[in-house]
Each structure stands twice: as C-alpha cells, then as structure tokens.
Amino acid sequence: MYKKSMINQISVTSDIFLNLLYVILSAICIVPILLVLVISFTDEHEIIMNGYSFLPERFSTEAYKFVLSAGEGILNAYGVSIFTAVVGTVLSVSVITLYAYPLSRSNFKYKKLFSFLAFFTMIFGGGLVPWYMVYSQLFRIRNTIWILIFPYLMNAWFVMIMRTFIKTSVPESLIESAKIDGASEFRTFFSIVLPLLKPGIATIGLLSCLGYWNDWYLPLVFLTERKLYNIQYLMYQTLSNIQFLTSGSANFSELGMVLADLPGESARMAVAVVSIGPIIFAYGFFQKYFIKGLTIGAIKG
Amino acid sequence: MKTKMTMVARILVSVLCLALLLTGCGKTVTPSASDSATPKASDSATPQESSENKPLENVKITFYCVGDSQDMTHIEEAVNEYLKDTLNITLEYECFGWGDTYTPKINPMLAAGEPIDIVFTSNWAANYRVNAVNGYFRELNDFLAKYPAIESVTGKDFLNATQINGKNYALPCNKEQAHNWGFLLKKDLVQEFGIDLKSIKSLEDLEPYFDKVLAEKPGITPLLAVQMDSPWHLLDWNTFSDDDVPGALYNDNRDTKVINQFLAPESIAQYKQMRDYFKKKYIHPDAATQDNFSAEMSTGKYFAFVAPMKPGKAVEMSAQTGIEWEEVFITPIVMSNREADGAMLAIPIGSKNPERAFQFIELLYTDAKLKNLMNYGVENRDYKFIGENRIEIIPNSGYASSGGWRFGDNFKDYLMAGEAENKAELWREYNKAGLPLINLGFVFDATNVANEVAACKDVVQTYYKQLFTGSVDPDPVVKEMEAAFKTAGADLVIAEMQKQFDEWLITNKK
Known part of the structure; x- marks a missing residue:
C-alpha cells in the first residue's frame, strides 16, 4: 500500500513548482475578469482621470443603472440568448448524436457515404453569399429566431468526436446482446446506448451551448429586426461603434453629437459582466461529466 | 492491391469533386448577381x-x-x-x-x-x-x-x-465638400498666454507656448498625438487608398508622380521633429499606446491637438469633450474623394x-x-425649439440622432446651441475655397496587388505609431521600415497606382 503511493509521489520541489505554476495560470485567467468586475463598479469620471485600478477611490452602481434603464433592449436580448442557448443546445446535441450513432456502427451500410458528407463540410464551404441565400431565400428564416439556431445545428467536428466516443465507450457486443434480447434499433439506442453516452453528450452539450451563447455572427449577418438581437451582438455592436467613433477614422461633421451619447467605460464593463453571468453556471453543471468525458475515452480505447 | 486501387479511386473522386465544386462556384456566383x-x-x-x-x-x-x-x-x-x-x-x-x-x-x-x-x-x-x-x-x-x-x-x-x-x-449627402487640418488649442490657456491665433501658421509657431506650458502648467502635456491623429495630418498627403497604404501625391497638385508618403523627405523630417518634441516632453511618454483621442481630450490634460477642420469645429469638440477649445486652420482647404x-x-x-x-x-x-x-426625431418628444431654427435635444427621450451628415442636405438641419447663426453660409464659403485635387474622382482598384497592399498595411501598422509620436529614434527605424516596405512589395503597389492613374488621366483629359 505504502509502496504503491510512493510510485505516484512527486518531489517537494516539483510539487511547489507545479502548484505555483497553476496558481499563476489561474491568476492570469481570473485577474482580468476581476478587473472588469471592479471597473464596472467604478465611477466613470475617475476612470477618465486616473485610468483603471483594482482599488477605485469611489464606487458607483451608475453603470448597472444604465444597463437596466437601457433596459428593455438588454433584457430582451438576454431572453433571446437564453432561448437560443437552451433550445439550440438540445436540438444540436440530438442531431449530432443521432447522426453519429449510425456512423459508429460497423454494420451500417452507407457509413462511408454519410461520413464523407459530414467530413466534406469541414473542408469546403459555399461562401458567404450562397450561404446567406440558402437561409434567406430557400428556407426563408431570416429575421426569425430560428436563424440563430439552425445554422449551427450540425457540426461535423462534433459528429466526429461523438462517433469516436460511441465507438470506444459502447462495445459492439452490448448492442448485439440487446438485439438478441429482442430490442428494436430505437429501443437499443434509447435504453442501452444513450445512458452510456452521458459524458460525451455533456461535452458536446457544453461546447455547443458556449457556441450558441457566444455567437454574434449570425445576428450580424441575418438580422435586421432589433427585437431578435442577442446579448453578445449588442455588446459587439456597442464595442465596434465605440472603436469606430473614437479611432478618428471617421472625419465627419457632427460626430461629436454621437460621441457624447456613447456609454462610458464602466457601462461597457457592466454589460460584459452581465453577459458572462449565466454561462458560468453552465460550466458547473457540465463539469462533472466533462472531466469524465476527457478521461474515459483515453483508457478504454 | 485492392486497397491501393481504392486509394487511387478515392483520390480521383475527391479531385473530381473539387474540380466540379470549383467550376460550379465560378459559374454560379457571377451570373446569379x-x-x-x-x-x-x-x-x-x-x-x-x-x-x-x-x-x-x-x-x-x-x-x-x-x-x-x-x-x-x-x-x-x-x-x-x-x-x-x-x-x-x-x-x-x-x-x-x-x-x-x-x-x-x-x-x-x-x-x-x-x-x-x-x-x-x-x-x-x-x-x-x-x-x-x-x-x-x-x-x-x-x-x-x-x-x-x-x-x-x-x-x-x-x-x-x-x-x-x-x-x-x-x-x-450635401455637406462639407472639402477638408483641411489644423489645431485645437485649450481655450483657457490661449487666453492666459494671450496667444494671437492669427499668428499661428505652423507647428513651429506653437513651440514657445509648448515651453511655457511645460514651465508653468505641471500636469499638462503640450501636444496630444494619438495614432494617425497627430501632426502627421499637417502634411495632408493626397492618398490613393486607405490612410495606412503607401501611395500618395502632394496636396497642391504640383505633379502626378505617386510616391510612398511614409518615406518622403517631408515625412522623415517630421519623424525627426517629433523625436525632438518627444525628448523635450512636448508629447506624452505613453503616446504610442494611446488609442482614444476623445477620452484623452476629455481629461483636460492637453494643450494642443491636430484635428480635421471645418467651420465650427471648436464648438463641436467643446460640446463633445466638456473642455473649451479654440480652432486654428493650418493646411490649405482641398477637395478630395474622401468628402x-x-x-x-x-x-x-x-x-x-x-x-x-x-x-x-x-x-x-x-x-x-x-x-x-x-x-x-419628433418635435417636443426628442427635441424642442429654443429659437427660430435652433433646437435643444431632450435627453433620454429614447432616441438620439446619429448625425445629419448621413443623408440629404446637411444645411437644412436645425442648429444646435452654440452653433453659428450663419453656419450654412460659412460652410458654403469653406466649400468654395476648396482646391479640387488632381485625382478627384479617381479610385484605385487594388485587386491586382491585394496581397501587397495587405502586407504594406502590416508594415505601416507596425511602425507608424512609434514614428508619428516620436517614441523611437527615427534613423534606424525608418531604415528598417524601408526594408520592410521592399519585402512587402510597396514598389509594386505604387507602380500599379501610377499605371492606373496615368490611364485615368489620359481618359479624363487632365
């Protein structure tokens, strides 16, 4: 017993070194977020005069008042973001799992064709305008909530991950035995295979949830209806407006008027804080499966 | 043997697919438009x-x-x-x-x-x-x-x-039809020093006041230089493309030879002058990394700033930054594609x-x-009249104008508080004074040298901030930049501009 634990023991110096390394790495990740949080609570005038600081002289909740009063738009965008993240994740995980499962079965006749179809999209795309036209003129879902969900439903890369995961974690003999016991294909999938896939589904779910939550590109290209803007796009728009208007690249008259109305530094940070809010909980929710998912594939292979 | 055959078949199939795809693209995209x-x-x-x-x-x-x-x-x-x-x-x-x-x-x-x-x-x-x-x-x-x-x-x-x-x-949009550059000077200091604005004709004329600011006003930096919004604009190169692409003419129509404005003798002289200013502490030590001139101006910690000019510029910037400014025109008024x-x-x-x-x-x-x-917006909801043809914005009405310069006739806009009664008149005069640049109406088509243009932009982005603010010694850096321009293909870009411009000159009989 004693000997066995010795094998995995590391020397004191490397222990300290490794711990220190991870303390530093975590600090690099956490400190900027902390700074954003502090700035969002800092008095606007102080930021202009003294710059950013971890210990501001004057605290202020003005920024959050601004966020709530500019209110409707932001709250509405919040709702859109949550809806797309939840519905999008559920739909996309279903599509990906249902696509990956047959591909993982060695007795599926058209395996190669369907693998190729998925794989092909990873390398070649149709280009922006044809892509746009498919959604706007063929499917006619531009300016609907579905445009924020459909384009990311199928992800070839996730299908590949899922397929490999099913292959390694669900033995073919298990499926055979289910068949011998008289289970139909659907029953085999839902009662036998699916429960074994929890870690894989959690991994794909987390990634696709993050993808939906962080997306600003679909609203950028497809939406002209302000009611459907999501929180990330509102943020992107605000930041890019500020960058454009303050960079001096626009030498136009009357820009001054616009500049005077721009939200301040602290308001921008407040929006950033608000927008990372719920997604942080998603990590906690998925984490236990996530770690399992990472290790499981490696050993059982 | 069999596997080899399938491999070959696979490769052939994928090549064919690719070929089909490529021709498909080429054909479908263009006609569909x-x-x-x-x-x-x-x-x-x-x-x-x-x-x-x-x-x-x-x-x-x-x-x-x-x-x-x-x-x-x-x-x-x-x-x-x-x-x-x-x-x-x-x-x-x-x-x-x-x-x-x-x-x-x-x-x-x-x-x-x-x-x-x-x-x-x-x-x-x-x-x-x-x-x-x-x-x-x-x-x-x-x-x-x-x-x-x-x-x-x-x-x-x-x-x-x-x-x-x-x-x-x-x-x-019917708005300003010309541009020029000049200084915005902090009004309280102008009054305190008793500066005669008419006597300021160049950057050098401000030097004695810069010294005075340094001596008497601790905490105030004499000259604000942020990215391209620096004395660089006083050279007002007549550029053919974006501001960070080499290729320009002098702004007085003296010739039609396209040159690399970043390596022109006038520019190098200015880099040296800026270096001198930087050493004399006329310019903020962190100037090379500042990126928001509007925020910097709002701090009230600067005396002079180089800005695009037009009648009423100081009024506008005062409203924007909360600091009172005076305007001084420096470069000649010219009419370019930009407007x-x-x-x-x-x-x-x-x-x-x-x-x-x-x-x-x-x-x-x-x-x-x-x-x-x-x-x-709507009267008495978004704005109200405070005089004939003069209005005041109602704050937090839920709508804020993004500027009347975007469409239509800009001179028909109601005046805001502080704007001159004869604004439209002043603007018409300003527009009339503009010298039409020789390349007005010519547009450079960068398709043949797209890669070179992108590479040149990278070069400019790498060096301009340090040079324009005097943060580095210009002699070695300019040499370095010159070499970088060579590798990036700046000569090709300029040759292409010259070619297209010469052709345009002939067809437009100038």
Whole structure:
C-alpha cells in the first residue's frame, strides 16, 4: 500500500513548482475578469482621470443603472440568448448524436457515404453569399429566431468526436446482446446506448451551448429586426461603434453629437459582466461529466 | 492491391469533386448577381409609367442606414403621417451601427438581391465603388434627369465626383465638400498666454507656448498625438487608398508622380521633429499606446491637438469633450474623394419601387421638415425649439440622432446651441475655397496587388505609431521600415497606382 503511493509521489520541489505554476495560470485567467468586475463598479469620471485600478477611490452602481434603464433592449436580448442557448443546445446535441450513432456502427451500410458528407463540410464551404441565400431565400428564416439556431445545428467536428466516443465507450457486443434480447434499433439506442453516452453528450452539450451563447455572427449577418438581437451582438455592436467613433477614422461633421451619447467605460464593463453571468453556471453543471468525458475515452480505447 | 486501387479511386473522386465544386462556384456566383440584376432592373421600369396622375398607392420603402441601432418606430409613424397625402409610403427605417456592423449585414443582402429600397453607402461602409461595379446599385441618371432638385442642391461638380464611368449610382449627402487640418488649442490657456491665433501658421509657431506650458502648467502635456491623429495630418498627403497604404501625391497638385508618403523627405523630417518634441516632453511618454483621442481630450490634460477642420469645429469638440477649445486652420482647404464618397444613399437593384425611393431621397434634400424629422426625431418628444431654427435635444427621450451628415442636405438641419447663426453660409464659403485635387474622382482598384497592399498595411501598422509620436529614434527605424516596405512589395503597389492613374488621366483629359 505504502509502496504503491510512493510510485505516484512527486518531489517537494516539483510539487511547489507545479502548484505555483497553476496558481499563476489561474491568476492570469481570473485577474482580468476581476478587473472588469471592479471597473464596472467604478465611477466613470475617475476612470477618465486616473485610468483603471483594482482599488477605485469611489464606487458607483451608475453603470448597472444604465444597463437596466437601457433596459428593455438588454433584457430582451438576454431572453433571446437564453432561448437560443437552451433550445439550440438540445436540438444540436440530438442531431449530432443521432447522426453519429449510425456512423459508429460497423454494420451500417452507407457509413462511408454519410461520413464523407459530414467530413466534406469541414473542408469546403459555399461562401458567404450562397450561404446567406440558402437561409434567406430557400428556407426563408431570416429575421426569425430560428436563424440563430439552425445554422449551427450540425457540426461535423462534433459528429466526429461523438462517433469516436460511441465507438470506444459502447462495445459492439452490448448492442448485439440487446438485439438478441429482442430490442428494436430505437429501443437499443434509447435504453442501452444513450445512458452510456452521458459524458460525451455533456461535452458536446457544453461546447455547443458556449457556441450558441457566444455567437454574434449570425445576428450580424441575418438580422435586421432589433427585437431578435442577442446579448453578445449588442455588446459587439456597442464595442465596434465605440472603436469606430473614437479611432478618428471617421472625419465627419457632427460626430461629436454621437460621441457624447456613447456609454462610458464602466457601462461597457457592466454589460460584459452581465453577459458572462449565466454561462458560468453552465460550466458547473457540465463539469462533472466533462472531466469524465476527457478521461474515459483515453483508457478504454 | 485492392486497397491501393481504392486509394487511387478515392483520390480521383475527391479531385473530381473539387474540380466540379470549383467550376460550379465560378459559374454560379457571377451570373446569379447579374441575372438577378437584369430582369429586376427592367421590372422596375413598369411602376415608373403608371405613377403619373392617379393618387399614389401606398408602398413600403425600406431604408437601411448607418447610425446607432435604436427604436425608431415613432419616427416611421411620423414620416408616414407627414407624407400620407403626397408620397404615401410606409417607411421601414433601421440603423445597424457603424462600419464594422453595418457592412457585413448590408453586403450579403445586396449580393442576394434582397428587396431593399434605400441603403447608405460610402468609402468606409458598404463600399460604394465595389458594390456599384458589382451591379448591386441601380443606375440613377434617368431619375436625376427627371427630378433635377438634387442636382440644384448639391451642384453638378459634387454629383459628378461620385460618378463611375460617367454614371451615378448613389447620391452624396450635401455637406462639407472639402477638408483641411489644423489645431485645437485649450481655450483657457490661449487666453492666459494671450496667444494671437492669427499668428499661428505652423507647428513651429506653437513651440514657445509648448515651453511655457511645460514651465508653468505641471500636469499638462503640450501636444496630444494619438495614432494617425497627430501632426502627421499637417502634411495632408493626397492618398490613393486607405490612410495606412503607401501611395500618395502632394496636396497642391504640383505633379502626378505617386510616391510612398511614409518615406518622403517631408515625412522623415517630421519623424525627426517629433523625436525632438518627444525628448523635450512636448508629447506624452505613453503616446504610442494611446488609442482614444476623445477620452484623452476629455481629461483636460492637453494643450494642443491636430484635428480635421471645418467651420465650427471648436464648438463641436467643446460640446463633445466638456473642455473649451479654440480652432486654428493650418493646411490649405482641398477637395478630395474622401468628402464626395463620405456619405451617400443608393437604391439597390432589388428595390421594387425605385422611383418612389428616389422621390423620398429627393425630399431629404428639399424638405427641411422631413430631413429634420429623420435626423432629430419628433418635435417636443426628442427635441424642442429654443429659437427660430435652433433646437435643444431632450435627453433620454429614447432616441438620439446619429448625425445629419448621413443623408440629404446637411444645411437644412436645425442648429444646435452654440452653433453659428450663419453656419450654412460659412460652410458654403469653406466649400468654395476648396482646391479640387488632381485625382478627384479617381479610385484605385487594388485587386491586382491585394496581397501587397495587405502586407504594406502590416508594415505601416507596425511602425507608424512609434514614428508619428516620436517614441523611437527615427534613423534606424525608418531604415528598417524601408526594408520592410521592399519585402512587402510597396514598389509594386505604387507602380500599379501610377499605371492606373496615368490611364485615368489620359481618359479624363487632365
């Protein structure tokens, strides 16, 4: 017993070194977020005069008042973001799992064709305008909530991950035995295979949830209806407006008027804080499966 | 053996697929643009004739513009009500932010031929020349001939400056038609030092005051230089492309030889002067990393700033920054593509009612009430009159104007507090004083040297901030930059500009 634990023991110096390394790495990740949080609570005038600081002289909740009063738009965008993240994740995980499962079965006749179809999209795309036209003129879902969900439903890369995961974690003999016991294909999938896939589904779910939550590109290209803007796009728009208007690249008259109305530094940070809010909980929710998912594939292979 | 055969077959199949795909792309993309262009253009001719005498039936006009994205339903309603008995339209008016968010939204819509009636276009958002050449905008010469009001407002020259091969595809906003550069000086210091603004003719004239600021006003930096908004602008190179692409003429029309403005003797002399200033502490030690001139100006910690000029600039900047400024004109007033292509409205080819759209645009030039409604919002809700033709914005009304320079006749806008009574007059004089640059109307087509242009931009982005603010010793850095330009292919870019410009000069008989 004693000997066995010795094998995995590391020397004191490397222990300290490794711990220190991870303390530093975590600090690099956490400190900027902390700074954003502090700035969002800092008095606007102080930021202009003294710059950013971890210990501001004057605290202020003005920024959050601004966020709530500019209110409707932001709250509405919040709702859109949550809806797309939840519905999008559920739909996309279903599509990906249902696509990956047959591909993982060695007795599926058209395996190669369907693998190729998925794989092909990873390398070649149709280009922006044809892509746009498919959604706007063929499917006619531009300016609907579905445009924020459909384009990311199928992800070839996730299908590949899922397929490999099913292959390694669900033995073919298990499926055979289910068949011998008289289970139909659907029953085999839902009662036998699916429960074994929890870690894989959690991994794909987390990634696709993050993808939906962080997306600003679909609203950028497809939406002209302000009611459907999501929180990330509102943020992107605000930041890019500020960058454009303050960079001096626009030498136009009357820009001054616009500049005077721009939200301040602290308001921008407040929006950033608000927008990372719920997604942080998603990590906690998925984490236990996530770690399992990472290790499981490696050993059982 | 069998596996080898399948391998070969696989490779062959994939190559074939690729070939099919590539040819497929090449063929489908181009005609789809022009296909959708031609039939729709002829379709649009029909309502033109029918709309002569009968009362007009109500049509929907979609108008997409740059500007802050906000709820404008009440403006749409007011416009619809105002035009009910005349143009009878249902306006759908949306703004999609500025350059970075507007362009990626509009360009696919234009390419896909979506039924939009009016779009904002310019040289910096939803690129006018590119979209017009691609055939996404309707040619407007027939309408201009039928409805001459716009031409009488802007003047023929200004309208012609936006033509492509003799055809108008967009209507420029009637605003400043020229530009120049000068200083904004902090007003309280100007008064304290008793500076005679007329005596300031160049950067050197300010040096004694810079010393005075350093000696008497601790905490205040004499000269603010942020990125390109630095004394660099006083050279006012007549550039052929973006500000960070090499290739320019002198701004006094002395010759037609294209040079690399970043390596010109005048520029190098200025880098040295800036280095000198930097050492003398005229410039902030962190100048090379500052990026927001507006925020810096608001701190009140600077004495002088180089800014684009126009009548009333100081008033505007004072309102913006909360610090009082005085303006001094330095460079000569010139008329360049920058102004003509700066803000325009075009009618996309997908528009179902191009004539009604054009009539609506015309009203933005001729009907002051409509123009101000579109710009400032509804009276007593978004703004109120504080004098004849002078208004005050009502704060937090839910709508804030994004600027009257975006469309129509800018001189019809109501005046804001602090603006000169004779603003329009001053502007007309300013416009008249502008020297038309020799390359006015010429547009460089970068397709042949796209990679070189991108590489040159990288070079400029790497070096300009340090050089323009004097943060580094210019001698070794300029040598380094020169070498980097060589590898990037700056010579090719300039040769291509020269070639295209010479051809343009011949065809335009200048």
